[in-house]
Amino acid sequence: xxxxxxxxxxxxxxxxxxxxxxxxxxxxxxxxxxxxxxxxxxxxxxxxxxxxxxxxxxxxxxxxxxxxxxxxxxxxxxxxxxxxxxxxxxxxxxxxxxxxxxxxxxxxxxxxxxxxxxxxxxxxxxxxxxxxxxxxxxxxxxxxxxxxxxxxxxxxxxxxxxxxxxxxxxxxxxxxxxxxxxxxxxxxxxxxxxxxxxxxxxxxxxxxxxxxxxxxxxxxxxxxxxxxxxxxxxxxxxxxxxxxxxxxxxxxxxxxxxxxxxxxxxxxxxxxxxxxxxxxxxxxxxxxxxxxxxxxxxxxxxxxxxxxxxxxxxxxxxxxxxxxxxxxxxxxxxxxxxxxxxxxxxxxxxxxxxxxxxxxxxxxxxxxx
Numbered sequence: 001x002x003x004x005x006x007x008x009x010x011x012x013x014x015x016x017x018x019x020x021x022x023x024x025x026x027x028x029x030x031x032x033x034x035x036x037x038x039x040x041x042x043x044x045x046x047x048x049x050x051x052x053x054x055x056x057x058x059x060x061x062x063x064x065x066x067x068x069x070x071x072x073x074x075x076x077x078x079x080x081x082x083x084x085x086x087x088x089x090x091x092x093x094x095x096x097x098x099x100x101x102x103x104x105x106x107x108x109x110x111x112x113x114x115x116x117x118x119x120x121x122x123x124x125x126x127x128x129x130x131x132x133x134x135x136x137x138x139x140x141x142x143x144x145x146x147x148x149x150x151x152x153x154x155x156x157x158x159x160x161x162x163x164x165x166x167x168x169x170x171x172x173x174x175x176x177x178x179x180x181x182x183x184x185x186x187x188x189x190x191x192x193x194x195x196x197x198x199x200x201x202x203x204x205x206x207x208x209x210x211x212x213x214x215x216x217x218x219x220x221x222x223x224x225x226x227x228x229x230x231x232x233x234x235x236x237x238x239x240x241x242x243x244x245x246x247x248x249x250x251x252x253x254x255x256x257x258x259x260x261x262x263x264x265x266x267x268x269x270x271x272x273x274x275x276x277x278x279x280x281x282x283x284x285x286x287x288x289x290x291x292x293x294x295x296x297x298x299x300x301x302x303x304x305x306x307x308x309x310x311x312x313x314x315x316x317x318x319x320x321x322x323x324x325x326x327x328x329x330x331x332x333x334x335x336x337x338x339x340x341x342x343x344x345x346x347x348x349x350x351x352x353x354x355x356x357x358x359x360x361x362x363x364x365x366x367x368x369x
Contacts, residue, residue, distance in 0.1 A: 001026035001027075001067060002026065003023045003024060003025045003026060003124075004023070004024050004033070004066075004142050005021050005022070005023055005024075006021070006022050006023070006024045006123075006140050006141040006142040007019065007020070007021055007022075007140070007141050007346060008020065008021075008022045008056045008057075008123075008125075008137065008139060008140035008141070008346075009056070009057040009058065009139035009140070009346060009349055010022070010053070010054050010055065010056055010057070010125060010130070011048060011049050011051065011053040011054060011055045011057055011133075012053050012054060013050070013051065013052050013053030013054065013055075014050070014053075015049050015050055016049065017049060017057060017349070019346060019347055019349070020125065020126075021125075022056065022123050022124060022125045022130075022140065023123070023124045023125075024122065024123055024140075024142045024143070024144050025121060025122055025123075025124075025144065026067060026069075027067050027068060027069030027072075027118075027144060028069050028070070028118075028119050029069050029070045029071050030069055030070075030071050030072060030146060030147050031069040031072070031118050031119065031122075031144060031145065031146060031147065032065055032067070032068055032069065032072055032075060032081075032144070032145055032146075032147050032149075032150055033065075033066045033067040033142060033143070033144050034061075034063045034064065034065060034066060034081060034083070034142065034143050034144075034145060034150070035063050035064045035065075035066040035141065035142055035368075036061050036062075036063040036138055036140060036141060036142065036143055036368050037061075037062055037063040037064065037080075037158075037159035037160055037163070037367070037368055037369045038061065038062055038063070038159055038160040038163040038365050038366065038367050038368065038369075039058045039060060039061035039062075039138040039139055039163055039365065039366045039368075040060035040061070040163050040164040040166070040167065040168060040195070040340075040363060040364070040365050040366075041060075041349075041352050041353070041356055041363070041364040041365065041366065042059070042060055042167055042168055042195065042196075043194070043267040043289070043356065044059065044167075044290070045057055045058060045059070045133075045139070045353070046353055046356070046357065047267075048133050051133075053130075054125060054130045055130060055131050055132065055133055055137070056123060056130065056131070056132040056133060056137030056139065056140050056143075057133050057137065057138075057139040057349075058133055058136065058137055058138035058139030058140065058366075059083075059085040059133050059134035059136050059137075059138060059166075059167060060083070060085070060138060060163060060164060060166045060167035060168065061083045061136065061138030061143070061163050061166065062080065062081065062082045062083060062153065062159035062160075062162045062163040062165075062166065063080070063081065063083075063143075063159055063368075064078055064079065064080055064081070064159070065077055065078060065079050065081055065150075066142065069147075071147075072147045074147070074152075075147065075150060075152065079152060079153075080152070080153040080155070080157075080158075080159050080162075081150040081151060081152055081153060081159075082150065082151045082152075082153055082159075082162050082163070082165060082166050082322060083136050083138055083143070083145065083149055083150060083163075083166050084149050084150070084151060084166055084316070084318050084322075085134035085135070085136055085149070085166065085167060085313075086100070086101045086103070086106055086312070086313045086316055087103070087105075087106055087116035087135060087145075087146055087148050087149045088100035088101075088103045088105075088106065088148060088317075088318065089103050089104070089105040089106070089113050089114070089116070089148070090148065091113070092104035092105060092109075092110060092113055094107075098317060099315075100316065100317045100318065101312050101313045101314075101315055101316045101317070102312055103116075116135050116146060116148075116149075117131070117132070117135040117146070118132075118135070118144045118145055118146060122144040123137065123140075123144065132144075135149065136149065138163075139346065139349065139366060141368055151318050151322045153326070154326050154330070156330060157326055157329060157330070160365070160367060160369075161329075161336045161337065161340070162326075162329075162336070163365060164195065164336060164339065164340060164363055164365065165322065165325050165326075165329075165336075167313075168195035168196050168199055168363060169195070169199045169325065169334070169336070169339070170199075170313060170314050170316050170321065170322075170325065171196050171199065171288055171313055171314045172195070172196045172197065172198070172199025172200035172201075172202070172203055172263075172265065172288065172314065173199050173200070173202060173203035173206070173314060173325065173334070174203070174311075174313065174314015174315050174316055174321060175200060175203070175263060175286055175288050175311050175314045175315070176188070176200050176203030176204050176206075176207055176261075176263070176314075177203055177206070177207060177314075178311075178314055178315035178316075178321070179286065179309060179311040179314065179315045180261045180263075180284055180286060180309075182203070182204055182207040182208075182209055182260075182261055183207065183208070184207070184208030184209070184210070185208065185209070185210040186204075186207070186209050186210060186260040186261060187209065187210060187211040187213070187254055187257075187259045187260045187261075188200075188204040188209045188211070188212050188213065188259060188260065188261050188262075188263070189213040189214075189215060189250060189259040189261070189262040189263070189275070189278045189279075190204070190212070190213070190214050190215065190225070190230075190262075190263045190265060191215045191216075191236075191262065191263065191264045191265060191266060191271060191274055191275065191278070192215070192216060192264065192265035192266035192267070192268075192271075192289070193214050193215075193216040193218075193221035193222060193224060193225045193265075193362075194221070194265065194266075194356070194359070194362065194363070195339065195362060195363040196265040196288055196289065197214070197216070197225070197263070197265035197266075197288075198224060198225060198228050198339055198362055198363075199339070200263045200265060200288065201214055201225050201228045201229050201230050202228050202229055202333075202334055202335065202339075204229065205228070205229030205333075206328060206333050206334065210231075211231050211232060211253070211254070211259075212229055212230045212231050212232070213230065213231070213232040213233070213234060213250060213253060213254075213259065214226070214230035214232070214233045214234070215233070215234045215236055215246065215250075216233075216235070216236060216359075217235065217236040217238065217359075218359040219235060220359065220360075221359055221362075222234075222235060224338075224341075224362050227338060228335065228338070228339070232253050234246065234249050234250065234253075241270070242277075243271075243274045243277045243278075244277070246274075246277070246278070247277040247278055250278050254280070257280040258278055258279050258280035258281075258283060259278050259279050259280065259283060260279065260280060260283050260284070261279065261283060261284050261285075261286065262274075262275035262276075262278040262279045262283070262284075262285050262286070263275065263286045263288055264285075264286070264287045264288060264289060265288045265289050266289055267289040267290070268289075269293045269295055270295070272287050272289075272295055273285075273287075273295060273297040273301060273308070275287065275308075276297070276301040276302060276306060276308060277301055279306055281303070281304045281305055281306070282304070282305040282306065283306055283307075284306070284307045284308075284309060285306060285307065285308045285309070286308075286309045286310070286311060287308070287309070287310045288311065288314075290310075290312075338362075339362055339363045340362075340363050340364075340365050341361045341362040341363060341364070342355055342360075342361040342362075342363075342364045342365070343364070343365050343366075343367050344364060344365070344366050344367070345366070345367060346366055346368065348366075349366065352364045352366065
């Protein structure tokens with residue numbers, strides 16, 4: 001089976017990227033080559049511009065099985081599939097205890113389990129082998145991945161809609177449902193109303209939260225949050241670096257108690273611990289954005305009985321969670337169509353990134369077909 005040429009976005013490791021042609025080889029044992037139909041854009045993709053390169057960008061996509069390697073029997077040629085960047089091995093202690101999102105193979109804990117990436121030389125550019133972001137590299141016409149990275153899509157859910165389920169939606173909804181385990185009547189605050197934050201708002205609505213308080217610095221983002229189920233909105237003050245004004249405003253909404261659960265989804269390092277100020281005594285603060293770097297926090301913010309959690313990927317277990325998301329989409333409980341506010345072509349990636357960083361888009365999607 002021959003290799004295919006594939007147009008892709010490739011980082012230079014210094015904050016930039018190029019759109020250029022790559023070569024994607026045929027799948028080996030346990031591998032699948034996917035023709036990408038669409039790929040969602042996350043803040044992580046912007047961060048990846050500074051990672052070691054060159055590297056094919058993108059980690060949130062869906063498409064069609066184009067070629068199957070030996071031993072792959074649960075997928076069929078031409079079938080639509082969702083890509084999953086937290087690729088479970090299915091046999092390590094984490095996977096067997098239901099924590100596939102922190103699989104020992106994916107985390108590099110146990111080298112004897114092999115690698116979550118496709119074999120050597122899967123993608124070549126300018127005559128040399130390069131890696132793919134999160135072992136997917138979905139900003140590309142074709143991707144070569146391990147079969148465990150793929151979940152079949154129902155015929156009623158087009159890849160152009162489903163692509164955002166594989167990161168942002170799963171992170172937001174899963175953190176509410178799987179990690180926080182929000183119950184009917186609970187009070188939820190969500191800081192940051194981009195793709196992950198709006199998914200958390202939808203997750204809180206699905207869980208039956210009594211009050212869902214959306215917080216953002218952009219009025220347009222707050223309007224979007226209302227559409228997805230926020231019962232209250234707070235415009236974050238520009239002159240409130242410690243979050244004291246915001247905490248008082250939220251307490252006024254919650255009878256002086258604070259929220260039961262507060263989720264940070266901004267990606268801003270300085271806001272990583274803000275949820276601690278927004279939750280009640282005994283409440284749970286969750287940092288969803290994976291903000292990097294050092295940050296100091298007062299121990300008083302943990303008083304009393306507060307919990308601080310940094311969940312990865314909404315506690316995703318693909319076999320359990322993706323069918324559940326598919327069902328919620330089919331039932332109209334999970335709205336993907338309005339969440340995808342902008343669509344682009346690969347050559348418009350720069351504009352897509354600018355729109356995301358400026359808060360103009362809720363969720364941008366790169367279309368290939």
